[in-house]
Amino acid sequence: MLALPVKIVEGVGWVLQAIGLFAVGFMALTICYDAMMRYLFAAPTSWSLEVNSYLVVYLAVMTAADVHRRGEHIAITLWPESAGPATRRVLRVITAVVGIILCSILAWRGYLMSHDAFRYGERVSSAFGTPTWIPYAMLPIGFTTLALQFLINAFRDPKPAQDDGVPSAVL
Amino acid sequence: MIEPIIVVAVMLGLIAIGAPIFLALGASGLLGLYMARGSMAFFFGPTSLFGQLNSFELLALPLFILMGNFLAATPVGKNLFHAAVAWLHWLRGSLAISTVGASAVFGAVSGVSIAGVAAVGSIAVPQMLERGYSRTIAAGSVVSSGALAMLIPPSVPLIIYGAVSSVSVADLFIGGIVPGIALATALALYLYIRVRIYPEEAPAYDGEAFTWGDRMRALGGIWHAIILIVFVLGAIYSGIATPSEAAAFGAFGAFVIAVVIFRALDFKGIVKVLGSTARISGAILLIMGCARIFGDYLNLVRVPDAITSALIGTGLPPEIVLILVMLVLVGLGMLVDAVSLIVVSVPILLPLILALGYDPLWFGIILVMNLEIAVITPPVGLNLYTLKAVVPTLRLEEIIRSVVPFVFVQFALLVVFVLFPSISLWLPNLVR
Amino acid sequence: QETLTGVTYIPPSYEDLAYGYQGFVEAVNKADPDVLQLDFYDSGRLLKADEQLPALRSGNIDLMFHTTSYVTRSLPILGILGLPGVVEALYENPDRLKRGSPLFELIAGELEKQDLKLLTLGGGIFEPEYIWSTANAPVTSIDDIKGKKVRVVSYEATDVIEDFGGAAVRVPSSELYLALQRGTVDAAVATISTINGRDLNEQTANVYRLPLTAFAIGIFMRKDRYDALSDEEKAALDAGVEWFDAESVKAANEEYFAKQYWPAFKEAGLSEYQADEAAMQKLDEVSEDVREEWIGQVGDEVGRRAIALALGKES
Ligand code: NA
Ligand code: NA
Numbered sequence: 001m002l003a004l005p006v007k008i009v010e011g012v013g014w015v016l017q018a019i020g021l022f023a024v025g026f027m028a029l030t031i032c033y034d035a036m037m038r039y040l041f042a043a044p045t046s047w048s049l050e051v052n053s054y055l056v057v058y059l060a061v062m063t064a065a066d067v068h069r070r071g072e073h074i075a076i077t078l079w080p081e082s083a084g085p086a087t088r089r090v091l092r093v094i095t096a097v098v099g100i101i102l103c104s105i106l107a108w109r110g111y112l113m114s115h116d117a118f119r120y121g122e123r124v125s126s127a128f129g130t131p132t133w134i135p136y137a138m139l140p141i142g143f144t145t146l147a148l149q150f151l152i153n154a155f156r157d158p159k160p161a162q163d164d165g166v167p168s169a170v171l
Numbered sequence: 172m173i174e175p176i177i178v179v180a181v182m183l184g185l186i187a188i189g190a191p192i193f194l195a196l197g198a199s200g201l202l203g204l205y206m207a208r209g210s211m212a213f214f215f216g217p218t219s220l221f222g223q224l225n226s227f228e229l230l231a232l233p234l235f236i237l238m239g240n241f242l243a244a245t246p247v248g249k250n251l252f253h254a255a256v257a258w259l260h261w262l263r264g265s266l267a268i269s270t271v272g273a274s275a276v277f278g279a280v281s282g283v284s285i286a287g288v289a290a291v292g293s294i295a296v297p298q299m300l301e302r303g304y305s306r307t308i309a310a311g312s313v314v315s316s317g318a319l320a321m322l323i324p325p326s327v328p329l330i331i332y333g334a335v336s337s338v339s340v341a342d343l344f345i346g347g348i349v350p351g352i353a354l355a356t357a358l359a360l361y362l363y364i365r366v367r368i369y370p371e372e373a374p375a376y377d378g379e380a381f382t383w384g385d386r387m388r389a390l391g392g393i394w395h396a397i398i399l400i401v402f403v404l405g406a407i408y409s410g411i412a413t414p415s416e417a418a419a420f421g422a423f424g425a426f427v428i429a430v431v432i433f434r435a436l437d438f439k440g441i442v443k444v445l446g447s448t449a450r451i452s453g454a455i456l457l458i459m460g461c462a463r464i465f466g467d468y469l470n471l472v473r474v475p476d477a478i479t480s481a482l483i484g485t486g487l488p489p490e491i492v493l494i495l496v497m498l499v500l501v502g503l504g505m506l507v508d509a510v511s512l513i514v515v516s517v518p519i520l521l522p523l524i525l526a527l528g529y530d531p532l533w534f535g536i537i538l539v540m541n542l543e544i545a546v547i548t549p550p551v552g553l554n555l556y557t558l559k560a561v562v563p564t565l566r567l568e569e570i571i572r573s574v575v576p577f578v579f580v581q582f583a584l585l586v587v588f589v590l591f592p593s594i595s596l597w598l599p600n601l602v603r
Numbered sequence: 604q605e606t607l608t609g610v611t612y613i614p615p616s617y618e619d620l621a622y623g624y625q626g627f628v629e630a631v632n633k634a635d636p637d638v639l640q641l642d643f644y645d646s647g648r649l650l651k652a653d654e655q656l657p658a659l660r661s662g663n664i665d666l667m668f669h670t671t672s673y674v675t676r677s678l679p680i681l682g683i684l685g686l687p688g689v690v691e692a693l694y695e696n697p698d699r700l701k702r703g704s705p706l707f708e709l710i711a712g713e714l715e716k717q718d719l720k721l722l723t724l725g726g727g728i729f730e731p732e733y734i735w736s737t738a739n740a741p742v743t744s745i746d747d748i749k750g751k752k753v754r755v756v757s758y759e760a761t762d763v764i765e766d767f768g769g770a771a772v773r774v775p776s777s778e779l780y781l782a783l784q785r786g787t788v789d790a791a792v793a794t795i796s797t798i799n800g801r802d803l804n805e806q807t808a809n810v811y812r813l814p815l816t817a818f819a820i821g822i823f824m825r826k827d828r829y830d831a832l833s834d835e836e837k838a839a840l841d842a843g844v845e846w847f848d849a850e851s852v853k854a855a856n857e858e859y860f861a862k863q864y865w866p867a868f869k870e871a872g873l874s875e876y877q878a879d880e881a882a883m884q885k886l887d888e889v890s891e892d893v894r895e896e897w898i899g900q901v902g903d904e905v906g907r908r909a910i911a912l913a914l915g916k917e918s
Contacts, residue, residue, distance in 0.1 A: 021446045024233055031419035032423050038772060039411045049774075057221060060457040066450065074191065074567060076186055076192075076568050091189055095190040102216075122657075136221065228775055334800060514648055
């Protein structure tokens with residue numbers, strides 16, 4: 001039985017990575033489109049470079065929680081895997097605590113960064129001119145979700161990904 | 172100078188207990204920033220991470236991973252290696268050697284080394300393992316040769332060095348060709364010798380003999396791959412796309428091969444490929460962002476400056492100083508990412524190099540040869556993590572162990588180029 | 604003793620631009636060493652260009668050098684330094700941007716409303732950005748822009764290139780060299796500093812000297828941080844600011860661009876095309892929209908006054 005909060009966190013994490021899936025497809029299509037429009041018609045987009053660069057940040061920050069739920073973040077697991085259950089639990093909790101601290105700091109400072117950018121109306125100095133608070137807002141969202149996922153994973157080994165990787169909360 | 176040592180120890184400790192690499196780098200970096208400047212410095216966390224990742228050039232990573240994932244659903248990789256067996260089965264270790272060749276070709280497509288590892292690794296490693304190659308040969312040949320993308324033009328690190336040093340980018344690109352080919356040759360030669368000594372690492376082909384008809388048919392099976400490479404290279408060299416954009420053409424071409432030509436993926440399959448691409452890229456990119464937090468800490472307390480300055484003050488003969496500089500660069504390359512290494516070390520080292528009477532063009536080439544080592548040495552060695560991400564069946568510690576001999580080969584070649592600058596300069600001088 | 608952390612993303616290899624910040628740091632550090640020191644990081648080794656302003660806002664750094672064109676949409680008043688139709692006048696009359704001049708005070712006053720302290724703009728703008736084109740796709744007049752793919756960064760340049768019928772293309776600076784080499788773009792709007800710093804002279808054969816836009820490099824602090832400095836600390840800082848205001852842009856424009864880069868490029872075969880009266884007139888007409896849009900951003904009164912001051916029509 002999963003408690004409701006766990007379902008919510010894992011559901012949010014899954015939705016964020018599902019959007020990442022569209023982001024990858026969007027990147028491939030829009031970059032080809034932009035290059036062909038430029039080459040054939042001298043009519044490139046004003047937004048491809050800017051938006052796609054932000055999507056790189058999206059992939060790193062917003063898929064992180066779901067990747068952690070699946071235990072797919074890259075690590076050297078030699079020691080925890082050869083250790084007994086008690087040691088393994090201790091190592092897992094240390095990792096979770098450090099993870100929560102790191103993510104909380106990044107989420108908090110990221111929030112301030114986004115907040116200031118919003119308050120002062122900051123924008124990229126390009127023709128497209130993205131208001132910078134929007135991409136910055138990925139930091140508090142992504143790292144808050146990841147912090148909560150660290151908390152959940154502290155109490156169990158990472159879920160081996162189901163074939164389609166969808167958490168029970170979403171199905 | 173005790174604080175940086177604590178920070179590095181914390182990072183290594185976290186890696187040892189099985190914490191994700193990104194966490195080890197990010198948390199130790201933030202700890203260092205806190206010790207140096209108090210809680211204010213925490214703000215470097217989000218700015219470093221965001222600044223590092225908000226980059227169009229990095230798009231090549233997810234897009235080449237996407238290309239590799241689409242191709243993995245088709246028999247293209249299998250066909251390629253079947254052709255390699257058909258033509259080269261008499262050569263022991265031919266698949267590992269072919270992998271080095273494939274990476275060199277891919278080096279002409281991409282300017283970023285992790286993209287090479289992602290694209291070549293996802294195809295080559297499973298094929299080598301299936302044919303009984305040892306795991307360390309499979310991993311080591313991909314991880315080390317993937318870095319060739321930085322020496323063989325186009326090259327992002329050489330462009331950055333050009334900007335920092337005022338050396339002509341055109342000359343640097345020409346200068347990268349000879350060392351690039353030399354490095355590929357050295358890796359191939361090492362593999363050849365290694366499998367002679369340890370034949371069990373690369374089993375000889377024991378199937379039926381190939382007729383010339385078989386060989387021709389095997390070539391018929393790889394035309395998809397050839398068209399894809401021509402397509403991507405064509406997009407770059409005709410000016411349709413920049414190197415990072417060309418990755419999108421590669422992904423699109425691979426999509427056509429997988430979905431239209433082989434009909435290997437239905438809608439659900441495509442969604443799965445996109446999803447795993449997002450997560451694999453995300454895992455690598457997050458390490459990259461957190462490596463920058465760690466690097467910013469080292470920069471804030473000026474560790475690279477202190478080490479390189481100490482070196483300059485030794486008053487030893489030039490050749491010895493140069494070798495020491497190389498060792499220091501390899502050491503720093505373990506801790507900071509490729510771009511940081513260029514940006515931080517060049518302004519300090521270049522005056523010394525010029526004072527010793529060396530050519531800055533040569534130093535740029537040497538520096539990128541150092542980066543070839545930096546990207547495969549832990550704890551900040553993105554090629555290692557990229558291979559782990561695209562081939563999850565390999566263990567990270569296995570991958571790290573596998574690169575050790577390759578690092579020695581690369582360092583030996585580096586020393587040759589350091590001691591004989593004329594080798595790297597003759598081609599640019601010919602063209603100039 | 605107070606220590607201020609300062610940053611710039613510009614590397615020392617851009618000697619023309621580095622001359623200014625290096626001189627500033629030196630002047631501050633020797634002014635009153637017991638009172639104020641600068642802990643300075645160049646080359647973007649601490650912060651990339653786009654992250655400098657957020658880091659300054661958060662109080663993580665105390666002082667930054669920033670290229671004004673990078674932040675004109677965040678700090679719109681700085682747009683005056685790159686307005687087409689205005690930059691030529693500003694370039695010819697650097698005194699209009701020196702500290703204490705009415706235009707400088709107007710700009711500084713507007714930035715104070717955003718809690719920023721502008722210390723100096725380097726005493727003027729750099730030589731304007733012109734159109735540098737390849738041998739295969741020469742741009743030698745306004746008519747030539749039509750149908751060409753022109754790499755731009757700022758939105759001021761984007762608007763003008765599009766109004767002349769060209770395609771405004773965004774290319775990351777690390778790929779611009781290759782883009783020009785292979786014809787992915789035909790031309791780039793850039794200052795001679797960028798052309799020299801990125802070796803783009805190897806790939807461009809023509810320059811059309813139509814002053815499309817320009818920028819200055821300013822020194823910025825957070826207002827409350829600056830106000831909290833003691834008088835002695837301010838005096839030490841001021842020693843560097845004075846020097847920077849008097850020397851930095853002047854040295855770049857005269858000692859580096861005019862005396863070194865231009866002669867070297869022409870020696871190497873660069874063809875130079877001047878913008879004639881008719882072209883300047885046309886640029887002025889076409890860029891009317893850009894100026895009006897900018898006035899809309901900063902407010903009618905401030906905008907018109909700033910333009911009048913820049914053109915020397917008011918004092
Ligand atoms: Na390359
Ligand atoms: Na490394």
